[in-house]
Amino acid sequence: MxxxxxxxxxxxxxxxxxxxxxxxxxxxxxxxxxxxxxxxxxxxxxxxxxxxxxxxxxxxxxxxxxxxxxxxxxxxxxxxxxxxxxxxxxxxxxxxxxxxxxxxxxxxxxxxxxxxxxxxxxxxGGQLFFRTKTRNYTMQKKDILYVESAKRKVEIHTLRENITVYATMRHVEEQLGGDFFRCHRGYLVNMAHVAGYRAGVIELKNGEKIYLARDKYSEFVRMYTGYLKQEGITLL
Incomplete structure (x- = not known):
């Protein structure tokens, strides 16, 4: 807060x-x-x-x-x-x-x-509100692919555009909640947009790739598996 x-x-x-x-x-x-x-x-x-x-x-x-x-x-x-x-x-x-x-x-x-x-x-609930110097934004959390930190700013990558705001990753993480995972010091990923993963990399459904820290790998696998089960997706 x-x-x-x-x-x-x-x-x-x-x-x-x-x-x-x-x-x-x-x-x-x-x-x-x-x-x-x-x-x-x-x-x-x-x-x-x-x-x-x-x-x-x-x-x-x-x-x-x-x-x-x-x-x-x-x-x-x-x-x-x-x-x-x-x-x-x-x-x-x-x-x-x-x-x-x-x-x-x-x-x-x-x-x-x-x-x-x-x-x-x-x-x-499912909305995120924030302001930049030029306008106010209200967006659906489900539309956010991932969030990337850049010094004292964060860049929010969505389905339509990328938006840069002055905020801390900690604050954004608190606002986004459980379906987002801190996969790296500089990244928060939306589980709903994950297509796959391997050591060091998370692949998104739109083809983008983001870092998966080595010390976060096991926790990510556990969280992602739990997310898929929650969504009723069969694990092979």
Missing amino acids: KVAICDEDKESSVQLYGLIKRQVPDMEVFRFHSVRQFLESGQHYDILLLDISMEDMRGMEAARALRVNGADTVLIFVTARKEYAAEAFEVSAFHYLLKPVSEEKFCDVFEGACREARRLEAQK
Whole structure:
């Protein structure tokens, strides 16, 4: 799960970061000090902690932009301004926290936000949503052939096109789930598109070949055999 903090008040940003890490130590948390910096990151976040009063753009405008673009991010406003509470409902905010935020209150709200983010992810089921700098994508997981890492980016190879996004392989692996296998440090493969395999190589139904790490071979064979049985495919 990925969380973004967008707050130009660095002291507040550090406090929120610390509260999250104490509550969920392995949570991926990203901090932005301007709305523009956040929007230009081009990534989807499960939860967004957003201040309203910022110099470059009001937080409320950023929230509206997210909703117009179809993002289902769980939105928590964290602000010293009481007067915008009513507007928060217009952008389907999960909660409206007033600064200074107590640890007890924050933990209660953040725990609820995590539950809501998991519910939304389960609801999406077979779809994957993400953003690039130029557009939003919603694709069917079944259309993904494999995912390839490239430094700080990943390239998603689909039946129709290849799409490059800023994300970690770990995050993409979490989003894709059980029918995808990490066959190599740099590759995730969709079991549904595997045609065959041999030492060091997985062959896909479209003719492409990707690496199969030596230390992943036995696990891949076990997982792929289980996948075929699950799909009712007879093993000879």
